[in-house]
Amino acid sequence: MASRTILVILSEYGYWGEELLGPVAACDEQGYQTVFATPTGKRPQALPPSLDPGYVDPPLGRSVTTPEVAVAVAELDASDRLNDPLSLSAWIPDRPYNSEPDFLRRIEGYYRELGRIDTDIERYDALVIVGGSGPIVDLANNGRVHELILAFLRADKPIVAECYGVACLAFARDWEDRDSIIRGxxxxxxxxxxxxxxxxxxxxxxxxxxxxxxxxxxxxxxATAPDGRYHGNVGHETSVIVDYPFITARSTPDSFLAGQKLVEVLESGLRRYGW
Structure with missing residues (x-):
């Protein structure tokens, strides 16, 4: 069987180390290729607390990073794998304002360019949106990220989102009906x-x-109402939900499980888990 290729989106304002390590480790173990992308092509960096096993997460009152994970994250963060990420701004067009001169010609050009993304993503088998605080700044309300998510959705390919990266799913929506893609x-x-x-x-x-x-x-x-549901699973050590094509992870402790479930979706046809 041909090797699979996974597109991984990272913030330029800081990703949580384990939330990259978990999916990447699962992909590496399967022999998948991972391709990284950021909003403008800038190299991503791990948030310092995610490299520190002594850092105590305030809400949980304990460290969320083991010494072993801290070492593995530091090695990945310092490796050349993240040196030349794809630039979403160079790849995906920016939707013009309605107030711009010659709007009709501009929006026609926008949709013409956008149509090429469906062909571009044929090389990828899944999309992963890594969490941390950074996505709050440059991923959650990023129209280019939304268009990429919609392309993977049209192609019926799995989409993983972790922690604050899940906001991208809530805000990704067609401009005509404006319903969230996670409605229901x-x-x-x-x-x-x-x-x-x-x-x-x-x-x-x-x-x-x-x-x-x-x-x-x-x-x-x-965003999931009226027929869907948010699952916080407070008090449970992990919280990962598979409702195909979406695989969502609550926070840092769920990263390796999210990677595992992505593999099960791709290799075993998993369509539902965790609810």
Missing amino acids: KHVTGHCKEYDYKDGTGFIGVDFNMGPPPYPLEYILRD
């Missing part, structure tokens, strides 16, 4: 109980945002 679906994501009260930080920005700027759980509850 079952998902998990960072729950309110596990949100920071203070200390949300980003790579390259000397700014303590305090709490996250939005409670992801509330967004996911609204």
Whole structure:
């Protein structure tokens, strides 16, 4: 069987190390190729707390990074695998404002370019959106990320989203009906109980945002309604939901399980798990 290729999207404002390591380790074990991409082609970096096994996660009151994972994350973060990510801004067109001159010609050109993405993604077997605080800044409301997600959805290919990366699924929607693509679906994501009260930080920005700027759980509850459901699984050590084509992971401890479930979706036809 031909090797599979997985497209992995990372923020340029910091990814949580284990949330990259988990899916990548599962893909490496299967012999899959991983191709990385960021919004502008800038090399991604791991958030410093995710490299520190002594860092205590405030909501959980314990470390969420083992010494072994910290070493593996540091090796991956320092490797040349992340040196030349694809640039989404160079690949995917930017939708013009309605107020721009000659809007009709511009929007025709936009859709013409957009149609090529369906062909471009034929080489990929799945999409992974890595979590951490960074996606809050440059992935969650990134129209290019949304268009890529929609292309994978049209192609009926699995889409993994972790932690705050799950917001991308809630906001990805067709411009005609504007319904979220996870309407009626079952998902998990960072729950309110596990949100920071203070200390949300980003790579390259000397700014303590305090709490996250939005409670992801509330967004996911609204986006999946009325027939779907958000699953926080508070108190359970892991929370991964498969409602094909979506594989969602709540937070850091779920990263390896999310990678495992991606492999099961691709190799064994798994379509439902965790609910």
